[in-house]
Amino acid sequence: MTFAILNGKLINRSEAKVDIEDRGYQFGDGVYEVIRVYNGKMFTAKEHLERFVKSSDSIGISFPSTQEQLKSLLEKLIHKNKLQLGIIYMQLTRGVAPRNHAFPSEEVMPALTAYTKEIARPVENMKNGVKTILTEDIRWLRCDIKSLNLLGNLLAKQKATEEGGYEAIQHRAENITEGSSSNIFIVKNGVVITHESDNLILKGITKDVILKVCFENNIPVEERAFTLEELAGADEVFLSSTVSEVMPIVQIGDKKVTEGLPGPITRKLQELFEQEIENHCGNL
Ligand SMILES: Cc1ncc(COP(=O)(O)O)c(C=O)c1O
Structure with a gap:
């Protein structure tokens, strides 16, 4: 079984689904990151996580966890998926709300997803x-x-x-x-x-x-x-x-x-x- 992260939880990848009114899907209203994994270890994870938070701050999405919490969850994901050489793709959107250009109320939680993919070095x-x-x-x-x-x-x-x-x-x-x-x-x-x-x-x-x-x-x-x-x-x-x-x-x-x-x-x-x-x- 392959795992993915959905809002702080490791779940079966085939069950990781988002709503059709997710603002990432409707507007591209979100940010993303790609981290390289060599020998099962993330390369420059700190820099990528910092940039992820910075991107999210710059469009006014409040980051749903600390960088440390996310890092340890990503380590679990790599371990569970037995990833040796590849990438982690992660994205954060402004969440699910009735379609309207203006931002939804603050109760709407941002949606964080992440998955792994095997990719050889070119x-x-x-x-x-x-x-x-x-x-x-x-x-x-x-x-x-x-x-x-x-x-x-x-x-x-x-x-x-x-x-x-x-x-x-x-x-x-x-x-x-x-x-x-x-x-x-x-x-x-x-x-x-x-x-x-x-x-x-x-x-x-x-x-x-x-x-x-x-x-x-x-x-x-x-x-x-x-x-x-x-x-x-x-x-x-x-x-x-x-x-x-x-x-x-x-x-x-x-x-x-x-x-x-x-x-x-x-x-x-x-x-x-x-x-x-x-x-x-x-x-x-
Ligand atoms: C537009 C753009 N510029 C530069 C880069 C290179 O950034 P990084 O070295 O962090 O992967 C990327 C990476 O995907 C990109 O999409």
């Missing part, structure tokens, strides 16, 4: 690099909130998929923001450059681990917006996310990056990132 793609496409960033101005409203991201990813790409790199006018479900980095003359974590992008947990290992290993970093022109002239390009880790980008549209091979700093960051995983979760 080793082949990490070795060879992936193809991406460019697309305009049509999303709202609070991309720092990990909101369930993902239509802009979905349209971008679908475009990439239709064009045989792994990811869509989004830009607002001349500036690159982020991928549809990842952060984007370029390397130029040995400097790693990535958009600052403001309202236009999600402050990626993987991004922050990468910036930390850059700092510890004297790899220079500039956290600032970079342009389409800088992207085209970059020595190396890569993306980062919980599931994709440090993923080399070897093609953007029809144009090859680094002659179609992952670059040396990207490789180095992959090694340093793996080391971080192993330090916290054991050998890969």
